[in-house]
Amino acid sequence: MIISRQKPWDELTACLDGKDKLFLVGCGSCATVCLAGGENEVKEARSKLEAEGKQVTGYVIGQEVCHLLDMKRELRKHKAEVAQAQAILVFSCGAGVQSLAEISELPVYTATDTLFLGNIERFGRFVERCSLCGSCILNETGGICPVTNCAKGLLTGQCGGAENGKCELDQERDCAWVKIYQRLEKLGELDKMRRPVPFKDYSQGAKPGRRVVERKKIA
Ligand code: SF4
Numbered sequence: 001m002i003i004s005r006q007k008p009w010d011e012l013t014a015c016l017d018g019k020d021k022l023f024l025v026g027c028g029s030c031a032t033v034c035l036a037g038g039e040n041e042v043k044e045a046r047s048k049l050e051a052e053g054k055q056v057t058g059y060v061i062g063q064e065v066c067h068l069l070d071m072k073r074e075l076r077k078h079k080a081e082v083a084q085a086q087a088i089l090v091f092s093c094g095a096g097v098q099s100l101a102e103i104s105e106l107p108v109y110t111a112t113d114t115l116f117l118g119n120i121e122r123f124g125r126f127v128e129r130c131s132l133c134g135s136c137i138l139n140e141t142g143g144i145c146p147v148t149n150c151a152k153g154l155l156t157g158q159c160g161g162a163e164n165g166k167c168e169l170d171q172e173r174d175c176a177w178v179k180i181y182q183r184l185e186k187l188g189e190l191d192k193m194r195r196p197v198p199f200k201d202y203s204q205g206a207k208p209g210r211r212v213v214e215r216k217k218i219a
C-alpha cells in the first residue's frame with residue numbers, strides 16, 4: 001500500500017491563495033486506509049475550508065485516483081461542479097494527484113505528502129517495506145528487504161557494525177542483515193549467504209522515471 005499523510009493545514013492552504021472555489025478529490029483506496037484522503041478526511045477538509053471562507057463546489061472519492069480512465073469518468077460525472085471551481089485539491093498519493101493534473105485544465109494541488117510503500121502492522125500503524133527498486137532480491141534474502149531495511153542499503157551484510165542484533169547506526173532498530181541471516185538459518189538456506197552477489201540493476205530505478213509496464217490482455 002502507498003502510505004501518505006495529510007499535509008499540515010497551514011502548508012496545505014498556503015498554496016490556495018487566490019483560489020476561493022475548490023473541487024475536492026479523495027481516494028477510496030490507500031489514502032482512505034491511511035486516513036489521509038478518504039471520505040471522512042475530505043468532508044472534514046471541506047468544513048475547515050468553508051470555515052475559512054472558501055467555497056467547495058463539490059467533491060468526489062475516486063475508487064483509485066491513480067486510475068486515469070476512472071478519474072476522467074468521475075470528472076465527467078461532476079462536470080458542473082468542476083466547472084465552477086478555480087482549482088482541484090487532491091487527497092491521494094502523488095500518482096493520483098498527477099492523474100488529475102493530466103486530465104484537468106484546472107490548477108491541481110496536493111493535500112498530502114506521499115511517504116512510502118509499506119504494510120499495515122495494525123490499525124493506524126504503517127511500516128516501510130519496499131523502496132520500489134525495480135530489481136527485487138527478496139528471493140535471496142529470506143523475504144526481508146535490505147535495500148529498505150538496512151541503514152546503508154547493503155546488498156551483503158552485516159557490515160561489521162551490528163551489536164547484539166542491532167544496527168550500528170540506530171540501536172533502536174534490528175540489523176536487517178542479522179534478521180536475514182536468522183531467517184535463512186531457520187529456512188535451512190544459509191548457503192544463500194555464501195553465494196556471490198550478482199550485480200544489481202540500478203538502472204531500473206534511475207530517474208527520470210520512465211518505467212512503463214504494459215500487460216497483454218489475459219485470454
Ligand atoms: S529488493 Fe527492491 S523491489 Fe524488492 S522489496 Fe526491496 S526495494 Fe522492494
Ligand code: SF4
Nearest residue numbers: 150159167168175176
Ligand atoms: S548494522 Fe546491519 S542494518 Fe545497520 S548498516 Fe550495518 S548491515 Fe545495515
